[in-house]
Amino acid sequence: MKALSRHIEAFGALLLAVIWISPLLFAFWAAFHSTSDAVNFNITAPWTLDNFRIAWAGAPWLQYFLNTFLLVTVILVGQFIVTTLAGFAFAQVRFPGRDIVFILVLMQLFILPEVLIVENYAMVSRLGLFDSILGVGMPYMASAFGIFLMRQAFKGVPIELHEAARVEGCGWFGILWRVYVPLARPTYLAYALVSVSTHWNNFLWPLIVTNSPDTRPLTVGLSIFGAPENGVDISVISAATMMSVAPLLVAFLVFQRQFVQAFLRAGIK
Amino acid sequence: MTTPFVHVENVAKRWNGQLGVENVSLSIPRGSFVALLGPSGCGKSTTLRLLSGLELPDEGRISIDGRDVTTAAPSDRNLSMVFQSYALFPHLNVAENVVFGLKVRRVAAAERREKLRRALEITGLLGYENRKPGELSGGQRQRVALARAIVANQPLCLMDEPLSNLDAKLRASVRKDIKKLQVDLGITVVYVTHDQTEAMSMADMVVLMKDGHIQQIGAPEDLYYRPANTFVAEFVGSPPMALIEGAALPGFEGVSLIGLRAENVHVTGPGQGRLRCQVSECEFLGSETFIGLTHPSATGLTVSMPGLKTIPAGQSLDIGFADEHLHFFDASGRRTETRPPRPAE
Numbered sequence: 001m002k003a004l005s006r007h008i009e010a011f012g013a014l015l016l017a018v019i020w021i022s023p024l025l026f027a028f029w030a031a032f033h034s035t036s037d038a039v040n041f042n043i044t045a046p047w048t049l050d051n052f053r054i055a056w057a058g059a060p061w062l063q064y065f066l067n068t069f070l071l072v073t074v075i076l077v078g079q080f081i082v083t084t085l086a087g088f089a090f091a092q093v094r095f096p097g098r099d100i101v102f103i104l105v106l107m108q109l110f111i112l113p114e115v116l117i118v119e120n121y122a123m124v125s126r127l128g129l130f131d132s133i134l135g136v137g138m139p140y141m142a143s144a145f146g147i148f149l150m151r152q153a154f155k156g157v158p159i160e161l162h163e164a165a166r167v168e169g170c171g172w173f174g175i176l177w178r179v180y181v182p183l184a185r186p187t188y189l190a191y192a193l194v195s196v197s198t199h200w201n202n203f204l205w206p207l208i209v210t211n212s213p214d215t216r217p218l219t220v221g222l223s224i225f226g227a228p229e230n231g232v233d234i235s236v237i238s239a240a241t242m243m244s245v246a247p248l249l250v251a252f253l254v255f256q257r258q259f260v261q262a263f264l265r266a267g268i269k
Numbered sequence: 270m271t272t273p274f275v276h277v278e279n280v281a282k283r284w285n286g287q288l289g290v291e292n293v294s295l296s297i298p299r300g301s302f303v304a305l306l307g308p309s310g311c312g313k314s315t316t317l318r319l320l321s322g323l324e325l326p327d328e329g330r331i332s333i334d335g336r337d338v339t340t341a342a343p344s345d346r347n348l349s350m351v352f353q354s355y356a357l358f359p360h361l362n363v364a365e366n367v368v369f370g371l372k373v374r375r376v377a378a379a380e381r382r383e384k385l386r387r388a389l390e391i392t393g394l395l396g397y398e399n400r401k402p403g404e405l406s407g408g409q410r411q412r413v414a415l416a417r418a419i420v421a422n423q424p425l426c427l428m429d430e431p432l433s434n435l436d437a438k439l440r441a442s443v444r445k446d447i448k449k450l451q452v453d454l455g456i457t458v459v460y461v462t463h464d465q466t467e468a469m470s471m472a473d474m475v476v477l478m479k480d481g482h483i484q485q486i487g488a489p490e491d492l493y494y495r496p497a498n499t500f501v502a503e504f505v506g507s508p509p510m511a512l513i514e515g516a517a518l519p520g521f522e523g524v525s526l527i528g529l530r531a532e533n534v535h536v537t538g539p540g541q542g543r544l545r546c547q548v549s550e551c552e553f554l555g556s557e558t559f560i561g562l563t564h565p566s567a568t569g570l571t572v573s574m575p576g577l578k579t580i581p582a583g584q585s586l587d588i589g590f591a592d593e594h595l596h597f598f599d600a601s602g603r604r605t606e607t608r609p610p611r612p613a614e
Binding site: 158165170178 | 342
C-alpha cells in the first residue's frame, strides 16, 4: 500500500513536470521546423534555422536585449542599495517608530503592483522619466520583499561581530559594508535571482511606460513582434521566444546547483 | 601612589528598572591583570561592557589613561577586546581577521604586514594566514582572537570569558599563554570569568561581584585568606570556606558566624575534637580525599585527608582546628577582626 502511494506521488510529480514543460518543449521544437510542419506535428520533419533568420531580421533584438539587460541591472543595483540600507536600519538601528514604519513597508507586500500602475505612471511622468529605462525600473527599487529579506538576513548576524567591529573602530557604514553585507551574501544571491528573473519577464508595466525601440525591453518587443497585425507565424514567434528566454534558461541550467543552494541558504522557499 | 590607569567611579547601569550594576568603583593600575569574578548574572560582563563603551553608564564616570571616556565611543578608548564567542569574521581568513582593525584605521600596508607577522608569531599561528575561522579548531580560533586583540598594541585589553568554550586541558595551557602574553607585552588586562581557578591563578587583582555590587577587591590571597564577607568566603576556594554558627562553638557565643577552611581542619580521636559531625560523602581527588561533613549548625564543613580514604556515610567524626585559623563574621555577614573575649582560663 505504501509502495503504491509512493508510485502515485512520483507519477503525479512527473505528470505535472511534463504539463509544465510541454509548452516550452513545443516552442523549442517549433522554432526549428517550418510552420506547416510545426502545426501538423510532423515529427520526422527536417530541422531548420530559417525561423531564427527571419525572426532576427524582423526586429531590433540586439537593442531589446541591451534594454532588458540594462533594465534588470539598474533595478538590481537600485534594489541592493535601498534594501541594504533599509534592511540594516530595521534590523540594527534603534529609532523611534521603527516598528510602525516597518509594518507600513510590509503592507506594500499586500498591494499588487498592477493596482498602482496608474499612480506609478503619473509619478514617472512627473519625474520626467517617461519612456526611459530608469523610469521602468524606478517603481521596483524600494522592494518591500527585499527590505524584509535583508532585515531577516542582518538580524541573523551575531551581535558580537557587530560589537567587535565597533571596538576595532568601524562606523555605522563600515560595519554595514565590512560585516553585514559580506555575511548576507547568500541572501543577496538568492534575491538577485528572484529580481532578475522577475524583471526579465516583466511585461505589463514596461509595455505602458516605454514608447520607443530605444527603451523597449525584450518582453514588449516580443509581443509587438508577435502581434496579430504582423501576421501569425508560430515557428517564427517560437524562434523569437526562444531567443528571448535563452539567456535566462542557459544561466539557470548552468548555475542550477548554485541557484538551489542559494535559495536554501537564504531560507526562501 | 600614581594615578590609576583605569578609574571607574560610582558607575551604575540599569535596564528598565532592572539592576545591572550599581555603585561600582574600581582603580586599575597600569600593567596589571584584573579578574572580574562572580556567579552568572552578577554584573561582571556588564562592567566590562561599560569599560569597553559598548554600554554607556547611567551614572558615574570612567577614565582610561587619565582621559574621561564615560561617553566615548568604543573605538576612541584605545582598547582591544576578546569575546566569549571570539567574534571572528567568518568571511575573512586569519590574516584578514587579525588586521581588520588596522585596515579600518588605515594603517599602511607595510606596517600592517609587519604587525600581522609579529602577532601571529606570538600566538603561534604562522602558517595559518589563509585559513578561514571555520577551518580552525576551538583553540586556534581563540588564538586568532588573541592575535587580533594584541596586533594593534592597545594598552588595555578586555576579555570576556575567553576560555569558556575550550575543553579543560586546553584551558589550563591557554591560561598560561594569556598570562605570559600580558606580562611580556606589559598590557593591562581586564578579564571576566566565573571560574575562580582562572581568576585566582592569573590575576594580580580580583574583583568579586554579586547582584551588581562589588563584594571585595584585592589580591587573590586577600580574597582567600581575608574574605570581606560570607559571600566571598563561600565563593572563593575549593572547597569553599565552611561557616559555623558561633553559638555552636564554646567560647565563641558572641560571634555570629565563624569561617573555617578545609585545610585547617583535622580529624581527632573520638571525644577529643571541638565538633562532632557526620560524614556525608567522600570525594577522592588523587593526592587527597575531601570528606564532606554535616553538622546541625554548620554549612560546607569539609576535611581534607591525604591519599584515598573511604569512610561510610553517616559515621561520626570528631574534628579539631586552631583558633588562629578562624574567620569571624558579624550578623550582616561582614568580616570582623574583633575576637570575642576568651573565657577565663
